[in-house]
Amino acid sequence: MENAFSDRINDVPKSFIREILKVTIDASIISFAGGLPNRKFFPVKALQKAAFDVFEEAGNEILQYSNSEGYLGLRQFISDRYRQRDGLDIPVEDILITTGSQQGLDLLGKTFLNEGDDLIIEEPGYLGAIQAFAMYRPRFHPVAVSEGGMDTSQLSQVLGERQPKLLYTVTNFQNPSGISYSDANRRAVADQIRGSSCLIIQDDPYGDLRFSGERKVSFKRIVPENTVLLGSFSKTVAPALRLGWMVAPPPIMDKLVIAKQAADLHSDYLAQRILHRYLCDNDIDAHIATIIAQYGKQKEAMISAIKDYFPAAVQFTNPEGGMFLWITLPEGMSSMTLFEAAIKKKVAFVPGTPFYVDRKDSNTLRLNFSCSDEPTIVEGIRRLGASIKELF
Amino acid sequence: MENAFSDRINDVPKSFIREILKVTIDASIISFAGGLPNRKFFPVKALQKAAFDVFEEAGNEILQYSNSEGYLGLRQFISDRYRQRDGLDIPVEDILITTGSQQGLDLLGKTFLNEGDDLIIEEPGYLGAIQAFAMYRPRFHPVAVSEGGMDTSQLSQVLGERQPKLLYTVTNFQNPSGISYSDANRRAVADQIRGSSCLIIQDDPYGDLRFSGERKVSFKRIVPENTVLLGSFSKTVAPALRLGWMVAPPPIMDKLVIAKQAADLHSDYLAQRILHRYLCDNDIDAHIATIIAQYGKQKEAMISAIKDYFPAAVQFTNPEGGMFLWITLPEGMSSMTLFEAAIKKKVAFVPGTPFYVDRKDSNTLRLNFSCSDEPTIVEGIRRLGASIKELF
Numbered sequence: 121m122e123n124a125f126s127d128r129i130n131d132v133p134k135s136f137i138r139e140i141l142k143v144t145i146d147a148s149i150i151s152f153a154g155g156l157p158n159r160k161f162f163p164v165k166a167l168q169k170a171a172f173d174v175f176e177e178a179g180n181e182i183l184q185y186s187n188s189e190g191y192l193g194l195r196q197f198i199s200d201r202y203r204q205r206d207g208l209d210i211p212v213e214d215i216l217i218t219t220g221s222q223q224g225l226d227l228l229g230k231t232f233l234n235e236g237d238d239l240i241i242e243e244p245g246y247l248g249a250i251q252a253f254a255m256y257r258p259r260f261h262p263v264a265v266s267e268g269g270m271d272t273s274q275l276s277q278v279l280g281e282r283q284p285k286l287l288y289t290v291t292n293f294q295n296p297s298g299i300s301y302s303d304a305n306r307r308a309v310a311d312q313i314r315g316s317s318c319l320i321i322q323d324d325p326y327g328d329l330r331f332s333g334e335r336k337v338s339f340k341r342i343v344p345e346n347t348v349l350l351g352s353f354s355k356t357v358a359p360a361l362r363l364g365w366m367v368a369p370p371p372i373m374d375k376l377v378i379a380k381q382a383a384d385l386h387s388d389y390l391a392q393r394i395l396h397r398y399l400c401d402n403d404i405d406a407h408i409a410t411i412i413a414q415y416g417k418q419k420e421a422m423i424s425a426i427k428d429y430f431p432a433a434v435q436f437t438n439p440e441g442g443m444f445l446w447i448t449l450p451e452g453m454s455s456m457t458l459f460e461a462a463i464k465k466k467v468a469f470v471p472g473t474p475f476y477v478d479r480k481d482s483n484t485l486r487l488n489f490s491c492s493d494e495p496t497i498v499e500g501i502r503r504l505g506a507s508i509k510e511l512f
Numbered sequence: 513m514e515n516a517f518s519d520r521i522n523d524v525p526k527s528f529i530r531e532i533l534k535v536t537i538d539a540s541i542i543s544f545a546g547g548l549p550n551r552k553f554f555p556v557k558a559l560q561k562a563a564f565d566v567f568e569e570a571g572n573e574i575l576q577y578s579n580s581e582g583y584l585g586l587r588q589f590i591s592d593r594y595r596q597r598d599g600l601d602i603p604v605e606d607i608l609i610t611t612g613s614q615q616g617l618d619l620l621g622k623t624f625l626n627e628g629d630d631l632i633i634e635e636p637g638y639l640g641a642i643q644a645f646a647m648y649r650p651r652f653h654p655v656a657v658s659e660g661g662m663d664t665s666q667l668s669q670v671l672g673e674r675q676p677k678l679l680y681t682v683t684n685f686q687n688p689s690g691i692s693y694s695d696a697n698r699r700a701v702a703d704q705i706r707g708s709s710c711l712i713i714q715d716d717p718y719g720d721l722r723f724s725g726e727r728k729v730s731f732k733r734i735v736p737e738n739t740v741l742l743g744s745f746s747k748t749v750a751p752a753l754r755l756g757w758m759v760a761p762p763p764i765m766d767k768l769v770i771a772k773q774a775a776d777l778h779s780d781y782l783a784q785r786i787l788h789r790y791l792c793d794n795d796i797d798a799h800i801a802t803i804i805a806q807y808g809k810q811k812e813a814m815i816s817a818i819k820d821y822f823p824a825a826v827q828f829t830n831p832e833g834g835m836f837l838w839i840t841l842p843e844g845m846s847s848m849t850l851f852e853a854a855i856k857k858k859v860a861f862v863p864g865t866p867f868y869v870d871r872k873d874s875n876t877l878r879l880n881f882s883c884s885d886e887p888t889i890v891e892g893i894r895r896l897g898a899s900i901k902e903l904f
Contacts, residue, residue, distance in 0.1 A: 124711070125623060126622065126623060126624055126625055126626050126629075128626075129622065129767045129770060129771060132770050156577055157576075159575065164575065167567065167575065168563075172560060172563070175563070176560070180551040180554040183551065183556065183559065183752045184551050184752055185548055185752065219611050219754075219775075219779075220777055222777045223776045225774075226776070231517060231521045232516060232521075233518055237518075252774045252775075255771070256518075317516050319516070358576075359577045360574060360576055360578060360781035361575075361780055361782055362611075362778070362780045362781075375517055378521060378524050379521060379647070382524075382614075382618060382640070382643040382644045382646075382647050383618050383644075384611040384615045384618070384776075387780075388611075388753055388780040388783050390750075390752045390783060
């Protein structure tokens, strides 16, 4: 049977994170390995009411097949929000509702990538993006990101040598590293892309989860013709609904809609209607404010515990939002080796490996701070610090 | 921008049916063009209650990320139903919940098809399958289907000349033609496939909608190693939820789950929980019985009106279930030309063209009978009969 499969699927390695999450099912383990929003903030009662109300108001209409582009009311909400929050004028026709923003990545791969096409991706970068694009067998060109943003000299080198079709970025509180691109860095990246045929994918699942600092400029403002935006309700409302969106200009949108139809006809229409009703009847910004107040405190607790318990040679990012921070151990130390040691002390994280295109063993690791309360964070970091010290 | 797109997406023509459906928005047109289940049978109140109850019982758990395979309870329901209805023993591990059965087609394309791989598809065949597979640029080998099933001599010829990876079938009340494969035909097809590396995809969205005749044997019973099943709740409960499933043995399932993760992580988990609660608290077979009683009457009304109003030279299928029947005009007549004439008389249908891989103009057309009541059907067929007579 093995040789019956496509080359693309035979090339994809088993999910590393799945294997790690299996280890962390043990309830005595403090896990910083997950990537989930904190379930205690899900608006259960408000969504229950929204669901009840849309059934009452719209009856069987909300249960029928719908259009591939998505519910107009929801797209209008997204358009309005871009205007209010970013001063961006995004017509509803440029918005496509997707089955989570993960699907946006698949549709972009399908719409743009022939086998062997060049694609730039952040390093470290979002695992789900690597997986989605890998299905279309591009040539990956990783470009380093660190505090402040993308390495523009590496970017310049790739753009000088290749003609990449896509440049994948998570500019706000990146998964896995928590870093954000500064305004200056965004402008420098945009200057290099402007006028080329390369499309910047600005994937922004965490942008609303800012607990300090100023909101940054969107690529859509500084290099609009070359920008596709991806967004998600997974971190602000609830991930189970699998509702995200993409923003693209008409010639691209025409193709994306074809890809969307072939993929799943349309995203869950009942969920779109429930979400829209929820967004109309509730103050989403007040809801987000409660989430980030708590995430911010948890991040502070983690940073403070790291300072207390980690050797000084260990580096860490200090994100202004999101759900993750990134640890860099001294050169030559392996986070895979640390993982084995840490599990014995009942604390877990994700080693950096899956966030590199070449899946190399590395001295980096990802810590999630959205799902543990402050005392648990302190205790987990204490255990992890002890594990690191053992390896020194 | 055009040359930035992938070859696959540039090759896909604009959806023909979308264009046709635009014409039929005019309320004075009687439309047999749609492919929708009749919304009057959607269990609005029961799903409203199920939604309310799962929020009440499971709180924030139903709003979190879930596993890619789908909700275990729902997969168990599907497994139990195969046992009760078909005597098939399908372990839950072999069942993957998909975002509509349309996604099952995309995942199969992704998992099996390299560019240029051979694939057998029914002719006429389901448009959505042609679209989904076309994204992976296989070589299509259409094999004719007609009353009784697949043309086994054509099948034998393709199998003699090529090594197809996939054979796509809708064995019950096929879309577009309404035909079903007889038991003998299924066994003859299975005999040709058994022992080969070709996988039969048995896509069965309509199987439960049988209003006459006996339930037929599943390929899963007669050639299990070579069979993948696709199923859907769209025609029995509600399409808006976008919930379907696929059944495949473990080595294939491992790959499908990887493709599923890359596509959308998992299908809407809230919808899975609502659907499961609905299925547990209601008698789905009693619900289906009401649907098919009405669809059966509407089909009878259409057949009877065809006999009254169409010239005798026009052939038609007489389905035992499903939502469609298929008209064959005399040789040399064009259903595209008929479409233009019929619109003037305020009646619409889908010409056969999009159901052929080569999209040739043809003398065939699809009529939907699920969405119009009996007087409307009689009047629409009268108008269509008059249009046909004009062309004679």
